[in-house]
Amino acid sequence: MNCRDFRKLVSKRMDGEATRPEEETLRLHLESCADCRAFSESLAAIAGLHRGLAELEPRAGLLETIPGPKRFAEHLSIWWKTGIAAAAAAVVLLGIMTGGYVAAGFSAGTSADQAEVSELDYLGAYPPGSLGEALMSPAEGEDDV
């Protein structure tokens, strides 16, 4: 281990993260290394300076605008109800629009398709000699009765 490794241990020890063997190794090194001792003292001074940093106060009333748990639940409830109402309205609107579209489809199909359907009278005709013709055609002489 070189001095930089020991200085890493100084930082780690400061945070209470060094293991016992690491602490012991460091202690022995610091006894003999003035530079690393100076570093260790420097970090202690830094910790003190950091703790001494002034704390600023947030703007007055900053958190007053945040609803507490009760009001938040009420807000949530209002949003929830509004959301349900909006969703229901959307479903109805969608239903109306879909129904209109389907109906429009039917009516649009009527004029074109009816013409085509009207041309299907040939379906009423049966091939000559078929059972359909035999059943549907008036029997011979029937008209004469």
Add this chain to the structure above:
Amino acid sequence: MDDRALIRRIGKGDEHAFRILADRYRRPLYNFFLRSGASIEDSEDLLQQLFMKLVGGSYEVREDASFKTYIYRVAANLLIDHMRRSRRADFVDFDSLYGDGETGGARAPAPLPDEEAEASELRERYAAALETLPAPWRAVLELRVTAEMSYKEIAESTGLTVGAVESILFRARERLSGILGEFRAGGAGR
């Protein structure tokens, strides 16, 4: 009343408990954001977001973890998101906040005794030295020193590895030590 008792009360809709908890944490958390490099406006915004999350969310505080660890974890996540969005463009320097070692702004008008003046200048230098650190390093330093989180907790909060947390803290301190060492070697009050 301890944090856990307050949390339980908040869970039952107790407004007063929420206000007590907010009062307890608003200042340290605000300073956490500021010292990590967020602007005053952003720090206020982050603080509001944090408490909105607190009041609106379910409290997933583990039995073995303190509320303090939990709330700083939420704060760290918000800060990290903010850093990613802002790309540090609107991050302020510490000197503008702690220029006189107190609340920023005007210098102390009356001359101070030598020792006190040197201490004051050292605090200024320290604040300026902090400013030279990358914002994520400052955030990690704050989580360790102010929030007193362990390496593991910081790693969980930030997504860093424990090794990276250890390394960042060492490098940050090494740099701060170097800057202050230069200052001292050059003599205070230059």
